[in-house]
Amino acid sequence: MTKVIFYQSYISVSYVSLKTCIHCFYQLMKGDHKVIKAEYFYATVVDKPGEAYRVLSQLVKIGVNLLAFNAAPAGPMQTLLSIFPDSSSQMTRKAKKVGLELSGPYPAFLVQGDDELGAWADIHSVLYKAKINVSASNGVADGKGSYGFVIYVRPDDFERAAKILGV
Secondary structure, eight states: OEEEEETTEEEEESSSOHHHHHHHHHHHHSSOEEEEEEEEEEEEEESSTTHHHHHHHHHHHTTOOEEEEEEEEOSTTEEEEEEEESOHHHHHHHHHHHTOOOEEEEEEEEEEEEOOTTHHHHHHHHHHHTTOOEEEEEEEEOSSSEEEEEEEEOGGGHHHHHHHHTO
């Protein structure tokens, strides 16, 4: 088994070659990226005006701070809300108190960094070279030189992806 040092922490690398790991490390280091583990919850709402606002305003009232949020179609008359709180335990506890039905938590990665050409492709490349499938991702640049990016991988690949990403 090969050991590779990432930021003074040891990572077991039996699933990719040393050459691949060194390339992955280079890809991550050439840009200024910060990757963190995050948890998210789903809420399914009726697809009509104001439903996302209703859920978001409930979260504000119960004091849940969000790291990320996404709303996407989930069928002809439904919208799937992906909610990334800064504290999953607080979210679970407070959502139950107000009767907000959530599914989760589920694991994902939040990436932040300097907006430069190829930044998102570099992260995808690292996971691809480790044979980890990115099942979904989305991101946005702020127009001032930074970006935020959410990466979803299958739960059975999450810990391996975390090791590859150095978190």
